[in-house]
Amino acid sequence: MIYNTLGKTGLEVSRLGFGTMRLPTGSDNSDIDEAEASRMLRYAIENGVNIIDTAYPYHASDLDGDGNSERFLGKFLKENDLREDIILQTKSPLWLIESHEDFGYYLDKQLEKLQTDYIDIYLLHSLTVADWEKVKKLDVFSFLDEALASGKVRHVGFSSHIEVDYVIEIIDEYPKWEVALTQLNYLDEYYQSGVMGTNYLRQVNMGSMIMEPLRGGRLVNNIPDEVQKLWAMSEVERTPVEWALQYLWNRDDVDCVFSGMTSLEQVKDNIRIASTEDLISENDQEIIREVARTYRGFLGNECTRCGYCMPCPHGVDIINCLTEYNIAHMMGDPKASAMQYFTLIDDDSRADSCVECMECIPFCTQMLNIPEELQKVYEYFGSEFDHF
Ligand code: SF4
Ligand code: SF4
Structure with a gap:
């Protein structure tokens, strides 16, 4: 040792x-x-x-x-x-x-x-x-x-x-x-x-x-x-x-x-x-760096976690919703990512709390259509009921 x-x-x-x-x-x-x-x-x-x-x-x-x-x-x-x-x-x-x-x-x-x-x-x-x-x-x-x-x-x-x-x-x-x-x-x-x-x-x-x-x-x-x-x-x-x-x-x-x-x-x-x-x-x-880059190539969206879109006036945890979706794509283990998504993010901060008010869009440094991306997250993970 x-x-x-x-x-x-x-x-x-x-x-x-x-x-x-x-x-x-x-x-x-x-x-x-x-x-x-x-x-x-x-x-x-x-x-x-x-x-x-x-x-x-x-x-x-x-x-x-x-x-x-x-x-x-x-x-x-x-x-x-x-x-x-x-x-x-x-x-x-x-x-x-x-x-x-x-x-x-x-x-x-x-x-x-x-x-x-x-x-x-x-x-x-x-x-x-x-x-x-x-x-x-x-x-x-x-x-x-x-x-x-x-x-x-x-x-x-x-x-x-x-x-x-x-x-x-x-x-x-x-x-x-x-x-x-x-x-x-x-x-x-x-x-x-x-x-x-x-x-x-x-x-x-x-x-x-x-x-x-x-x-x-x-x-x-x-x-x-x-x-x-x-x-x-x-x-x-x-x-x-x-x-x-x-x-x-x-x-x-x-x-x-x-x-x-x-x-x-x-x-x-x-x-x-x-x-x-x-x-x-x-x-x-x-x-090792190339392996990390390869895993990142499997990402589901381009969010860099910069945080400029936060806070969402409706309480959506935009960064972590997009991140867990990315991790799920990168690591190919949707079950483990769903567990993270539903345990780390509060009920009223998940993707389905987005009301599509569009207020965050002008702040995104990666020019993402955030509500559209959140809709993908919601469709991917579904509701807690589907998993547990
Ligand atoms: S579009 Fe959705 S995520 Fe963006 S500010 Fe409005 S409610 Fe929040
Ligand atoms: S501003 Fe865009 S890139 Fe930055 S954390 Fe928000 S969604 Fe991600």
Whole structure:
């Protein structure tokens, strides 16, 4: 295993982190196959993984619920006497926080679920711009200060899918942040906070942790022939997983990559890759860029996510509606994109909320007929009822 220093925390972390949101399950998502999940975790720890990520809702029976991932992990670490050997990371469920007291209520509940009296890294979970305004009003800073002072939490940070400008603003508003967990893979360099975000984290010496290295598996499944041909042009033979992970580990603004693993086979494969030094040549970097360009060639529209059309007076989340449609075309996995579309975008912000008032059209930098594009999105994804 190869280890990196996690920014100003000073923690030495394995560059592969174990994400526990996709553990093997039985009949439903909350029913973790504990025997198999324990085998996977034990193998990972014995082979050098020393950081594990979980969150309040992981493996809940519904999206906002109280998940079993933390509960299982607490039991596993206790029974195997591994708590001290592990850097444990979990997250505050911001969507459930309605008062200042709620911050402490959920932290205590999570400590209990995890059967521990401290959490190494505590993140504000999936921080959005609206969440940030809400938690500031509820004085999140004094909560974090107290959690650190009491020793219940050793390091604090946030996870987020928002744009880089907001990420920078959030970082600059609280001097005690030490880490952030953001989305990055070779397709998403300029999506969400992307590489500008990880560059900034490095600049301010915060730990840079990465989620979605395989884009939820979409960079490694159903690979188009055009992409296969490009990979074959390299002198080094790599699997799609190796390309995706080594791309990240060749960056000097990435400390730790979390992979949500579902089987022991995946754990073994990821550890093998994480333990191999694989310097990607300039020629192979160009192949990666060409693969990204090829995937982008499958886009459904030309939206660049510049945001000049926003806000829509009728509340349509134009950017994310067009983006999820694009991703669906690019990755050829409509089911996964539908899941994103219906879970990340609120009911009244989806494409069917467009009333065709035309107000956004003059602002589009790509001269798109936005209501027409939104109609395509609506026809493609249909209604939530069609999917779930
Ligand atoms: S045309 Fe649709 S998306 Fe554009 S401003 Fe009007 S309602 Fe919003
Ligand atoms: S202005 Fe046009 S290109 Fe920019 S985000 Fe809106 S739809 Fe996309």
